[in-house]
Amino acid sequence: VTAHTDDGRLLAYLDRELPTDEWAEVETHLGGCLTCRQELARVRARAATVTGALLLLDHHAPTDAAWAAVREAVGAAPGDFGTPWPSGGTSGRPDAHRSAWSGGRWALARAAGLVLLLAGGAAAAVIPGSPLRSWIFGDEPAAQADALPAATTATAAAESGSWTRAVDGTVVLSLVAPAGTRVEVRWDGPRAGILGPADTRYVSREDGQLEAETPAGPVRVEIPADIRRATLIVNGAPSVEIRDGRVTSSPADAEGNLAPGGGALRFVVR
């Protein structure tokens, strides 16, 4: 008989922090042990409680003001921060005091080119047939496409900041929500978006935070699959938690699956 799994190991299991063989061992044990499955549910609920509680402390990050302050503090001239950061090798450890500015003017020119590419990408978000539009709207079934008329969703996408720098895959969270549902997504890293039916009201748009109040109907939340962390909050309560492209917490009735690289999860908001 295998001993029960303690909560520290179960948390590491949920966080995908166990070595592969150990993770598989826990997975196997959970399959045959009701006690540990119940303990896993308790550990998951506890982690979600902590996450939900901490969200209450958050404030808008004043990114633009901070960016200006940093530039001023280091005496940066306009354009200086276009310089690409050196790759610094693959040691995983930053090495201080090595020259980080050797890129010079060539680097500035490369950065300027990248900015133009990104600007073009953002504009393409509302152009039918563009790769970014394809990323935003995906290849959903016709029924859903009908529910989200292209013109409306294109506008919604543009207003919601649904564009991205690089996409290795897309995580799609589909909700069927009653009228007045308040959907909020908070994330780190590249852009995310909420695509709601016509008359969706976007309450706010901030760095790493997007809120929408929706009429009845389907709502899609789209997140680049390589995102480090995202939280979907429905009517004030954490509903889905994603870490490194994997769902660590979700409604019991959610269908579908997510894995690194993409996937979809669907559930009904009651």
Added chain:
Amino acid sequence: VEIQTLFEDAFPPLHRYCVRLTGDPDVAQDVAQEAFVRLVRDQVQGPPPALRSWLFRVAGNLIRDRYRVTENRRRLLEAHPVAPSSGPDPEQQLERTRTGARVRAALDELSERDRTLLLMREEGFSYQEMAEAVDVKATSVGTLLARAQQRFVDIYRPDDIDEEGS
């Protein structure tokens, strides 16, 4: 990695981490900015995850320097109760403020190590990165985190887990 890209990716979570640690958005902004200024001035380089770790570690040290006296920190935290971020309903705002104050108090009751582990996990750091931040073995992080979460919940909502887990 472009500096501005790094900033856009790293500043919001760094600011959030600092707000959660200090309870003061203004101090959090100062600290997060200062960490980034040092990164630029010292010409620190490395792959993005390592730079991100560096920023959080420096911000944590800056906060520790600012709040070396516990009572001073507590006083500052009490002086900056959580402000509701949205919602016109005064009752909802009041409830959010009250709940936020409980969260603040629970965080404040934790040891520095527990608090750091708890908040770093919320920012998506790996166990290895957390282990380096609090100087423990990576294999101990799961257990330490689980205990930290339990302590937090015991203070914040003592009956919560029993209800949800049953």
